Amino acid sequence: MSHTADTLHHDDGAVVKEIWKVTGILSALTIIELILGFWMMGISSSGMVMTIKGTIVILMIAKAFYIVAYFMHLKHELKNLIMTIVVPLALFIWFITAFLYEGNSYKNLKNRYDPYKKQQTEIKVQKNEEVNESKKTAE
Amino acid sequence: MSTITTTAAPSKLWSGGKSPFNVEYGKLMMWYFLMSDAFTFGAFLIAYGTTRFASNGWPNPNEVFRSFPFAPEGVHAPLVFVSIMTFILIISSVTMVLAVHAGKNMDKQAVVKNLIFTIIGGIAFLSCQAWEWNHLHNEGAWWGANPFLNADGSQSLNHFTNFFFTITGFHGFHVLSGVVINIVMLIMTLMDKFEQRGHYLMIEKAGLYWHFVDLVWVFVFTCFYLI
Numbered sequence: 001m002s003h004t005a006d007t008l009h010h011d012d013g014a015v016v017k018e019i020w021k022v023t024g025i026l027s028a029l030t031i032i033e034l035i036l037g038f039w040m041m042g043i044s045s046s047g048m049v050m051t052i053k054g055t056i057v058i059l060m061i062a063k064a065f066y067i068v069a070y071f072m073h074l075k076h077e078l079k080n081l082i083m084t085i086v087v088p089l090a091l092f093i094w095f096i097t098a099f100l101y102e103g104n105s106y107k108n109l110k111n112r113y114d115p116y117k118k119q120q121t122e123i124k125v126q127k128n129e130e131v132n133e134s135k136k137t138a139e
Numbered sequence: 140m141s142t143i144t145t146t147a148a149p150s151k152l153w154s155g156g157k158s159p160f161n162v163e164y165g166k167l168m169m170w171y172f173l174m175s176d177a178f179t180f181g182a183f184l185i186a187y188g189t190t191r192f193a194s195n196g197w198p199n200p201n202e203v204f205r206s207f208p209f210a211p212e213g214v215h216a217p218l219v220f221v222s223i224m225t226f227i228l229i230i231s232s233v234t235m236v237l238a239v240h241a242g243k244n245m246d247k248q249a250v251v252k253n254l255i256f257t258i259i260g261g262i263a264f265l266s267c268q269a270w271e272w273n274h275l276h277n278e279g280a281w282w283g284a285n286p287f288l289n290a291d292g293s294q295s296l297n298h299f300t301n302f303f304f305t306i307t308g309f310h311g312f313h314v315l316s317g318v319v320i321n322i323v324m325l326i327m328t329l330m331d332k333f334e335q336r337g338h339y340l341m342i343e344k345a346g347l348y349w350h351f352v353d354l355v356w357v358f359v360f361t362c363f364y365l366i
Contacts, residue, residue, distance in 0.1 A: 012244065015240055016237075019237065027229065033361070037364075038218060041217065053366040067357065071232055071353075072350045072354075077162065081161075089177065096185055096188070099186075100188055100189060103189035103190065107193045107194065107195065121196060121293055122291075122293055
């Protein structure tokens with residue numbers, strides 16, 4: 001066997017090891033997300049819920065990083081290539097901030113200047129199942 | 140970061156005679172296609188987020204997505220089914236990496252084996268999604284029809300189901316295309332096309348696409364089912 005084949009073989013084990021390591025990280029992050037999701041169901045404090053949701057979003061970005069960097073192999077490409085992919089995607093930071101701010105502001109303005117509409121959206125409706133059940137009992 | 144090549148001879152990379160990005164043309168174009176696709180999905184998800192931020196109420200995903208196949212009536216299992224779907228996609232992504240890796244070693248047997256696992260994973264995911272869509276449709280949810288109430292008990296708008304079906308549908312269509320691409324790759328591998336070419340670069344490109352599908356699911360899963 002030539003020298004190059006030997007080094008290839010040496011890299012081989014390391015690459016496969018890295019794949020399984022990243023698989024473990026991705027699974028662990030998903031399980032943490034799910035635990036947070038289940039935990040969140042029983043919490044009524046909106047501040048706490050927002051904190052958990054923020055944590056889930058951070059974990060989501062971590063997962064995205066591991067998939068792109070290791071599974072899609074971007075981390076091992078040349079820096080020039082990485083930059084042509086990552087720099088345009090940085091637009092998302094502004095894209096998300098601006099649109100969510102806009103949505104929130106639209107809601108606040110609408111609620112302030114159209115109180116009738118706000119009242120309409122606050123009317124409680126009976127669930128279909130409950131309606132059916134109440135019909136049954138009436139009969 | 141592996142910047143050894145760049146720091147060693149940055150000028151030589153751009154002085155002609157070889158690819159400055161050190162990747163094959165098709166693979167580079169696959170990266171740029173995926174980047175544009177990321178903007179498409181991003182635009183969908185941001186539109187969803189904006190609408191949700193602009194609404195006074197929104198349905199609780201744990202009350203909407205709480206069904207499970209073959210579960211008896213009245214049993215609610217929020218997050219369980221979708222977490223299975225998530226793991227199916229992660230595992231199929233892992234087998235795809237293994238197939239790409241085997242391709243680099245010119246190991247045809249391992250490529251075939253891992254591609255078959257990946258295809259099975261893709262089909263399993265699509266089946267789960269078909270079941271879920273069918274279930275929601277039976278509950279009365281569809282484009283333009285939203286039987287669910289907001290978390291606070293008030294009337295919900297159709298935005299919720301419209302966004303859900305459009306975005307998971309668009310993602311599901313990507314999974315379907317990925318499965319078709321992987322089946323084509325499997326047939327080409329079995330026909331020894333890549334052995335004749337002397338490289339398995341096509342598998343790498345199909346792999347990039349497949350990982351992107353998994354990547355998008357990470358975002359869809361979080362935005363629709365978790366938060």
